[in-house]
Amino acid sequence: MTSYAALRAQLDALTTEAFRPELAGIDQLPTLDLVRLMNAEDATVPAAVAARLPAIAAVIDALADRMARGGRLVYAGAGTAGRLGVLDASECPPTFNTAPGQVVGLIAGGPGALVTAVEGAEDRADLAVADLTALALTPEDTVVGISASGRTPYAVAAVTHARALGALTVGLSCNAGSELAAAAEHGIEVVVGPELLTGSTRLKAGAAQKLVLNLLSTVTMIRLGKTYGNLMVDVRATNDKLRARSRRIVALATEAPDEEIEAALDATGGEVKHAILVLLGGVDAATAARLLDAHQGRLRPALRQAATGTGTGTGT
Template sequence: MTASYAALRAQLDTLTTEAFRPELAEIDRLSTLEIARTMNAEDATVPAAVAAQLPHIAAAIDAIAQRMARGGRLVYAGAGTAGRIGVLDASECPPTFSTDPAQVVGLIAGGPSAMTLAVEGAEDSAELAAADLAALELTADDSVIGISASGRTPYAIGAVEFARTRGALTVGLSCNAGSALAAAAEHGIEVVVGPELLTGSTRLKAGTAQKLVLNLVSTVTMIRLGKTYGNLMVDLRASNEKLRARSRRIVALATGAPDEEIEAALDATGGEVKQAVLVLLAGVDGPTAAGLLTASRGHLREALARTAATG
C-alpha cells in the first residue's frame, strides 16, 4: 500500500458519505420490493437534512440575488454527479425563467464530455477549476457554488478559492460536516444525509440533497429577481406548443381574462407572458407594458403599482 493510497483511505474512512453499513450487507438477498422499500425509506430522510440547513441556504440566496440584480452570474462548479446536477439546474433556467444562457452556468470537471463519460483526473485538479472560471472572466458581481458530496473534491474547492480571489460570492455545498469546501467558502451549506444504501454511492441521497438545494437556490433567487408573479412562471419562454399552451394558461390564471383577450394580448407582446399580463391588468398597450417592466427591473408587481400610482 502506497503512502498516498493510505492517506486517501484514511480520509475516506472519516467521511459520513463513505461509511459502510453492516446492517445492509446482505441487501442483495432481499426481494426487489424489499430493496425498493429500503431505498425509498432512505430517500425520505433527505428533505429533513435539507431543512436543517435552510437558514444557511436562505442567507446564500439573498446574497446571490443581490449580485444577480446588479447583472452578476450564478456559476455552479462540481465533478461527477455533483457537476452534472449543477449543469442540469443551470440548463433549466432559460426555458423556465427566460434567463440568458450565460446568466446561470454549470461547470463540470473535464468539460461537456464529462456529462456522460468520466474524465480521468479532472476532479483532482484545482487548477482546472481556476482555468474554467478564468475563461468566464469572473467578476465581483458573480456568485460561485462549489458542489461536492465529500466536501473534499479539489475541483470544487479550487473553484471556490479562485472565485474569492476575484471578489465573487462563494458558496460551498457538501454532504459532510466540517468539510474543507464549506470552510473555503463564505457560505457553507452542509446537508448531512448519512451513509448511502450502496457504500460511497453519492449519486443517491447526497445527489438528491444537492438537487433539492440547487432547486431552492435557482427558484428562490428567480422569485427574488421578479421572474414570477405569485407562483406563476410569467417569464416562461414558450419554445414549443406545450409551452405556448402553458403561457396562455398562466395569463388566464393571472388575469381571469377570456380567451380572445388573452390571445390578443399575447399577439400584442410577441408572446411575452409577463407583458401580456400587464397589458390585461393595467389596460396598457404592448410597448407601454415593455417600458413599465424595464423601469421596474422586470418586477411585475412593481410595474402594476406604477400604473396604479399614475392612473
C-alpha cells in the same frame, strides 16, 4: 501524489463513505423489500435539507442582491455534483427566461464529462481555475462549489479562486467540517448519512444537492421578480407545451376571455409578463414593455404604476 493509505484514511473519515454492516445482505432481499428500504433512505433527505434552511436563505439573499446588479450564478463540480449543477443551470433559461450566461454550470472535464467520466478531472484544481478564468469572473458573480465529499479538488479550487477575486462563494457538501465549506464564504453542509450502497453519493447525497440547487435558483428567481405569485411569468415558450402553458398562466393571472388573452400575447410577441400587464394594467404593449424595463422586469410594481397612470402615457 496522495498515497493510497492516506486517501483511504480520508475516505474512512467521511460520513458519505461509511460502511453499514447491517446492509451487507441487501442483494439477497426480495425486490419489493429492497425498493422499500431504498425509498425509506431517500425519505430522510428532506429533513437533512430542512436543518440547513437558515444557511440556504442567507445565501439566496446575498445571491439575489448580486444578480440584481448583473452578477452571474456559476455552479462548479465534478461527476454527479457537476452534472446536477449543469442541469439546474440549463433549466433556468426556459423556466425563468434568464439571459445567456446568467446561470452557468461547470463540470470538471468539460461538457463531454456529462455523459462520459473524464479520468482524473475531479483532481485537477488547475482546470477549475482555467474554467473560471474563461468566464472573466467579477465580484458581482457567485460561485457555488458542489461536492458530496466536500473535498473534491476541482470544487474546492473553484471557490478558493473565486473568493480571491471577490466573488460570493458557496460550498455545498454532504459532510460536516468539510474543506469545501471552509474554503467558501458560505458553507451549506447537508449531512444525509451513509448511503445504501457504500460511497454511492449519486443517491441520498445527490438527492440532497438537487433539492438545495432547486432552492437556490428558484427562490432567487422569485426574489428577482421572475414570478407573479406562484406563476412562472417569465417562462420562455419554445414548444407547443410551453406555448399552451403561457396561455394558461395569463388566464390564471387575469381571468380574461380567451380572445383577449390571444390578442395580448400576439401584441407582446408571446411575452407572458407583458401580456398580463396589458390585460390587468389597461396599457398597450409598448407601454407594458417600458414599465417593465423601468422596474427591472418586476410585474407587481409595474402594475402599481399602471394603476396610477403615471408614466404610462394614458394621461390619467
